[in-house]
Amino acid sequence: MSSPQETSVKSIVVPFESGMVPAPLGRLGQREVVERWHAVDRSAYDPHLVAVPGDDGEGWAAAALVTARPHTDYLKIVDAIGDIPAAVEAVVARARGRELAQVKWEGWTASPEVAAAAGFVPLSPPVTQSQDAAGPAGGYVRWLRGGVATEPPYYGQTTHFTCGAVTALVAQAHAGTLSRETLDRGAELTLWRDATNFPACEPVGLAVAVRRAWPSSPVTVHLDTDRPVLIDHHPEDEQEWRALLQRTSRADAGRIGVPIDPRHLTLNAVRDAVGRGEHVLLLVSLAGMPAWPGRAEGVRAAGRWRPARRSRGAADRR
Missing domain, CATH: 3.90.70 (Cathepsin B; Chain A)
Structure with a gap:
């Protein structure tokens, strides 16, 4: 595992490795959330944990699982646990430091109220969604520069060639x-x-x-x-x-x-x-x-x- 990297907000970034749960993450609880993180192969999407140190200087007060497609201009919060506002603030600060365009947040456990308090707005639900879709029902986005773009409707293609x-x-x-x-x-x-x-x-x-x-x-x-x-x-x-x-x-x-x-x-x-x-x-x-x-x-x-x-x-x- 590579060394943690300091961000502009008091937080640390560590790689997310499938099948491994860092001790500070395990102590935050919410086992079912962490198990969901490991249930999908995220290796192609730069998975990492953005953690906020606790007051004792050893444990974590919060952590977020963050991913993004390579060569793109955003970060995506899969979930945040512990002190959720602190974790989200740390992710946003990391995105700002990299001059990214936006941060997205999957709607597994984030409520509209919590997301709004952190500056996020709801993404429009898909026009259609396959019955076997494994993702959350909704999600949120926070634009970091250039204002809020007008969101087009989202329709997921039903074949690999259309x-x-x-x-x-x-x-x-x-x-x-x-x-x-x-x-x-x-x-x-x-x-x-x-x-x-x-x-x-x-x-x-x-x-x-x-x-x-x-x-x-x-x-x-x-x-x-x-x-x-x-x-x-x-x-x-x-x-x-x-x-x-x-x-x-x-x-x-x-x-x-x-x-x-x-x-x-x-x-x-x-x-x-x-x-x-x-x-x-x-x-x-x-x-x-x-x-x-x-x-x-x-x-x-x-x-x-x-x-x-x-x-x-x-x-x-x-």
Whole structure:
């Protein structure tokens, strides 16, 4: 175990190791909470304990289990036990010290009153949630800089290949073009079917499908290559027909007036678009976050719906 690290608030940070319970943590009680912490493999999410020392200088007065996806801009409190306000304050101070954007708090045991007293606001409940979902019913967030962002509805994709379609649907719902009530599996699979390059969506095909579904929604594709994308991992004999479908998508885009901008969309351009209230759809590599090489995920940046593009890597700030 590495040495504890001092934070700006009087607290210590120690790694969270599956199957091991530090003696000071065990003395805080709430055995059922600690057992839940160990019931899930959290190794890919930088799990650590943020603890507040007790008055005796040896034990802990409070502790929080904290996680976060790698290369992202937040910390997440799974639970806090002991002097909960002190533990949460220590986590927030740690996030501020790292200049992070937000702290989230899973709603296992946090009440709305306790969360509000610590400066957190409720996250909107998911539009849908699978029956076997193992997470808490709700959660909370505290933004640390830049004001409070307008939260889009959260819809969890029901397949591993409909991320692009779901991202576009969520953007439309956030913009008010699509009602939350119609954000369901039928809408997910319908848009995916219109946009897919089998099995996932490619940027131009997704933009064409969005324009066809919502003719009044302006959409621009930023794609810094004229070659087919997202097909390199397929066998060579399967790349040809997918490339043909992408050429067809480009022809469709030209016919219905979907611009394809060949310039690389920089982070500054993304910030500017978000500042103008536009929606930016990004395809990000999952190698950096959950450490899944060869996988990608669609994410919505914010604002009014605008471009879909291929990105070689970005940080999930949700």
